[in-house]
Amino acid sequence: MDTDKHGLDLAEGEVTHSIIGCAFEVLNELGHGLDEKPYENALVVEFGLQGLEFEQQHRYDVLYKKVPVGEFIPPTECPVCGDDVPQKAKSCPGCGADERTGWNEDATRYDGLNLPDAAFDEADTPISNPPTHLVRNITIVVMIVALMFLFVF
Numbered sequence: 001m002d003t004d005k006h007g008l009d010l011a012e013g014e015v016t017h018s019i020i021g022c023a024f025e026v027l028n029e030l031g032h033g034l035d036e037k038p039y040e041n042a043l044v045v046e047f048g049l050q051g052l053e054f055e056q057q058h059r060y061d062v063l064y065k066k067v068p069v070g071e072f073i074p075p076t077e078c079p080v081c082g083d084d085v086p087q088k089a090k091s092c093p094g095c096g097a098d099e100r101t102g103w104n105e106d107a108t109r110y111d112g113l114n115l116p117d118a119a120f121d122e123a124d125t126p127i128s129n130p131p132t133h134l135v136r137n138i139t140i141v142v143m144i145v146a147l148m149f150l151f152v153f
Helices: 010-030 036-050 132-152
Strands: 060-064 067-072
Touching: 010 036
Parallel strands: none
Antiparallel strands: 060 067
């Protein structure tokens, strides 16, 4: 790709070329099929070897009763409004979405399960009777348990 024809100066073209070269080097070394994090960590190593300045995504420990149970990595771009999320920020300055709301569009409501509102719309759901064989089987089980209690006590 000729970056000069796109209005980029030579320095930006060289940096772009170095970054893409690092990405290919990592891919050639690690191969396909891994999760995102090993590739990111390998790029950090490769950028260091190539002398490229960078800053890796910040990570925050997730603690449960003071015991680490995982880590939280905030997004660099808000999935709700598209604004840039500054490094080390725990919420979007544009819309207020954060890790507590799951970065969802309705940042003011958190149901804990992140269920869609349609999950609670019962007006459209027809109520159906259970199959007769299920009712019969449940009745038989209840009668057997009742008879067992009758004979035991």
